[in-house]
Amino acid sequence: MKYSKQRELVLNTVMENPVHPTADFVYSHLRNANPNISLGTVYRNLNLLVEHGFIHKIAIPNGSDRFDFRLDEHYHMICNSCGEVFDVELNRLKELDTEIEKSTGFIVTGHDLIINGVCNNCKNK
Amino acid sequence: MKYSKQRELVLNTVMENPVHPTADFVYSHLRNANPNISLGTVYRNLNLLVEHGFIHKIAIPNGSDRFDFRLDEHYHMICNSCGEVFDVELNRLKELDTEIEKSTGFIVTGHDLIINGVCNNCKNK
DNA sequence: CTACCTGCAAAAGGTTTGCATAGCC
DNA sequence: GGCTATGCAAACCTTTTGCAGGTAG
Numbered sequence: 072m073k074y075s076k077q078r079e080l081v082l083n084t085v086m087e088n089p090v091h092p093t094a095d096f097v098y099s100h101l102r103n104a105n106p107n108i109s110l111g112t113v114y115r116n117l118n119l120l121v122e123h124g125f126i127h128k129i130a131i132p133n134g135s136d137r138f139d140f141r142l143d144e145h146y147h148m149i150c151n152s153c154g155e156v157f158d159v160e161l162n163r164l165k166e167l168d169t170e171i172e173k174s175t176g177f178i179v180t181g182h183d184l185i186i187n188g189v190c191n192n193c194k195n196k
Numbered sequence: 197m198k199y200s201k202q203r204e205l206v207l208n209t210v211m212e213n214p215v216h217p218t219a220d221f222v223y224s225h226l227r228n229a230n231p232n233i234s235l236g237t238v239y240r241n242l243n244l245l246v247e248h249g250f251i252h253k254i255a256i257p258n259g260s261d262r263f264d265f266r267l268d269e270h271y272h273m274i275c276n277s278c279g280e281v282f283d284v285e286l287n288r289l290k291e292l293d294t295e296i297e298k299s300t301g302f303i304v305t306g307h308d309l310i311i312n313g314v315c316n317n318c319k320n321k
Numbered sequence: 322c323t324a325c326c327t328g329c330a331a332a333a334g335g336t337t338t339g340c341a342t343a344g345c346c
Numbered sequence: 347g348g349c350t351a352t353g354c355a356a357a358c359c360t361t362t363t364g365c366a367g368g369t370a371g
Binding site for chain 1: 255257258273275276282284285286289292293295296297299300301302303304305306307308309310311312313314315316319
């Protein structure tokens with residue numbers, strides 16, 4: 072992967088924003104200082120960074136994909152009130168994969184888990 | 197909810213096809229015998245049937261929504277090779293919700309879990 | 322009769338892609 | 347110089363929606 076200014080900017084934006092930014096967040100954020108950057112480039116670079124293991128992609132049911140600079144295993148919760156995505160400090164449920172592998176015979180490569188709920192800010196309103 | 201022929205057809209299609217059909221599957225399936233049915237109507241009825249609790253919607257990460265006539269609690273596995281969706285007979289992980297509720301303070305209303313892997317048909321190739 | 326439903330087509334997200342040009346190595 | 351990346355815009359896919367006419371109760 073050869074260097075590009077745009078890729079560096081995209082990576083930095085994800086690194087500096089623990090809000091699990093969407094592609095559009097990254098784009099809007101960067102547009103301020105870089106009016107010429109294009110949304111296509113942002114998407115291409117996010118996907119490249121995911122493929123090369125620099126960041127992770129979080130698929131949100133009925134929502135835009137989000138990106139995460141944290142590479143260690145953890146889960147995510149989405150607040151159905153404000154829409155924000157929070158980290159959930161819980162180790163990957165490996166037993167779950169093994170259990171399902173045993174009972175179904177399928178080769179289990181992993182799982183996607185998103186917790187739904189209401190965050191601390193929103194529940195106090 | 198007042199009776200309509202189209203809604204009946206949509207519901208029957210989901211009932212008779214344990215493949216967890218997508219909206220487009222239902223539409224194509226029905227078009228054969230009902231060339232005038234519209235995709236919009238299929239979507240509207242699927243959503244209505246979900247809202248009224250007749251069927252469930254399964255959100256697939258990076259894929260179309262699927263619909264399920266089974267109302268009892270279970271999970272789903274998607275085969276990354278053939279794309280088919282299978283039932284996983286595993287009781288809902290209520291403990292998980294409670295655990296996360298305790299550790300985070302969030303109100304947890306539920307979770308979306310999709311298992312990824314390779315199904316029995318595909319792994320033997 | 323009236324409220325709800327349909328078909329059709331357009332619009333609305335979100336994401337990818339083709340193309341000509343620009344930039345890294 | 348060659349290969350990769352960019353900007354721009356168009357295309358794509360899935361899902362929703364506005365509208366005018368149709369149908370159940």
